[in-house]
Amino acid sequence: MDPELLADLRTPLGADALAVAAEVADADPLVAATRLRARGVAPALAAAALTQADLRRRAAAKFGPDAAGMFLTRPGLEQATRAVVADRRAARLAAAGVRTLADLGCGLGSDALAAARAGIRVYAVDADPLTAAMARANADAAGLADRVTVECADATTVEVERFDAVFADPARRRAGGGRVFDPRSYSPPWDFVAGLAGRVPRTVLKLAPGIDHALLPPGAEGEWVSVDGDLLEAAFWCGPLAAAPRRATLLPGAAELTGTGTVTGPVGPVGTYLYDPDPAVVRSHLVAEFAETVGGRLADPDIAYVYTDAPVDTPFARRLAVTDVLPFSLKRLRTLLRERGVGRLEIRKRGSALEPEKLRRDLRLSGSRGASMVLTRVAGAPTVLLCRP
Ligand SMILES: C[S@@+](CC[C@H](N)C(=O)[O-])C[C@H]1O[C@@H](n2cnc3c(N)ncnc32)[C@H](O)[C@@H]1O
Known part of the structure; x- marks a missing residue:
């Protein structure tokens, strides 16, 4: 094309x-x-x-019914922000009083269109001529052409100081496929992207969720966003847009947890209930803050499982009822699972070097019942927790 x-x-x-x-x-x-x-x-x-x-x-999975009228490229679609994430970001920008926004590297325009839907005037650029033309066509198809100007240009040439706020979602893939985890390989280059907050205080950066917390500019908010339990992105909210040091946002329900990201939760024994926090909570380093919301504790200071003695409903974690706590022994586990008739086993792990699929084969399961098994460490010792969902 x-x-x-x-x-x-x-x-x-x-x-x-x-x-x-x-x-x-x-x-x-x-x-x-x-x-x-x-x-x-x-x-x-x-x-x-x-x-x-x-x-x-x-694209319907990302954009819903709007996808039917959009113009797309395969790499553009892969890199595009899901509408539910883009809309939430746009609403936050609009609520912060942003009226004009520069979108540097707009791709097919998912974030630009969301900002326009939220009432913001957007100046969007993309270095790739076809991608820029598609973003323009998508603004047209959405009836937002009066609020979105798209140009094919290098982001580094944009006079960003003219806008209330700037948004950058740098490309993170190499030409041959494969994700780029090193921010120095981002395009536009990381130095340019990291320098934006010094030029326009209200800067938002969308980054890979694996981004190092140390790269967060001083005073900025680091937000980690998941949708249906899949960790999708990190966003750095700079200057006056920062509202908390760290935030975990779980969509589509929009459950949010904030904190400093530096607190360690209380440590105690394994409880009757285990909570496996959403990856946005774990990556934002808010496990201690989450533990506080359920009155829970960790069984190992370095492992992100939380325990309570009474069940507490929470949007931030999957809860399992712990039925057995045992030191790891293949023979003992095999016997126990056979006695219980467990033929279907969901295996979760944190802090264990065991390979779940190899373990599943070695357990030679047979039976009609289902169970969950958690491989972890308790006070440094390899431990198995058998659980009911
Ligand atoms: C991750 S995509 C943006 C996706 C977009 N936020 C969306 O949701 O549709 C990054 C885009 O930046 C563009 N890009 C890379 N380097 C650029 C540069 N120096 N100037 C302008 N655009 C650039 C790429 O062509 C790509 O379309």
Whole structure:
């Protein structure tokens, strides 16, 4: 796909091709192409329409029904922020009084469109001509073109000081695939991205969730965001946008936990209930703060499992009822699970070097019951907890 083909897709013939492609997307590729060709659609346009139909179907998980009218590339879709995350960020920016925003490296425009939906005027740039053209088409399709200006430009050339706030979501992938974990390999470059807060106090950076806490600018808020238990991103909220040192945000329910990220929770014995915190809570270093919300304790100061003696409902963790606590012994475990008729075993681990799948094979499970097993350490000793969900 190139910008000319994108322009063709946006003509009446292109719109017709897209509509037909959406109808035949499930059909055999050859049959689908033949249907399009029979309507007088040229091969290149037919292929582009079929690719869009396929990408739009995949994009529904991120963008909901809006995906059906969007223009997408595979890498752009992979890197795009989910609408539920982008909308929440945009609402927070709008609530902080941001009226104009520069989006540096806007990709297909997920964050830019969310900001525009929240009433913010957005100036978005992307260095890639096709991606920038698609972001513009997506703003148009969403009826937000009056609030979103998209240009194909290098982010480092933007006069960011003209805007109330700046947002950057640098590319984190190498050309050959594979994620980039070293922030020095980000594009735009990390030095430029990290320097933005010095130029525009209200800066927000979207970063990989594995980002080192040490890279958080002084005084900034580090937020870790999960959706349905999947850890998706870290966001650094700088200057006056920072509201707490650390925040864990769990979507779609929007449960939020804040704290300093430096506290250690109380340590005590394993309890009747074990809580496995959401990865956003763990990555934001808010396990002690979470333990406080359920009146819980850790059984090992370095392991992020929390225990209580009475059940407490919480959005921040999965709760399991502990039925047995035993030191690790393959033979003993095999006997116990056989006695209980456990044939289905969910294995969780923290602080254990054991490989769950190898252990599952070695246990030679048989039976009809299900159970959960937690491999961990208690006061330094390898320990197995058998649990009921
Ligand atoms: C992670 S994506 C942004 C995704 C976007 N926030 C969304 O949700 O759709 C990063 C984008 O930055 C662009 N980019 C990389 N280096 C850039 C630069 N120096 N100037 C402008 N854009 C750049 C890439 O082309 C890519 O589209």
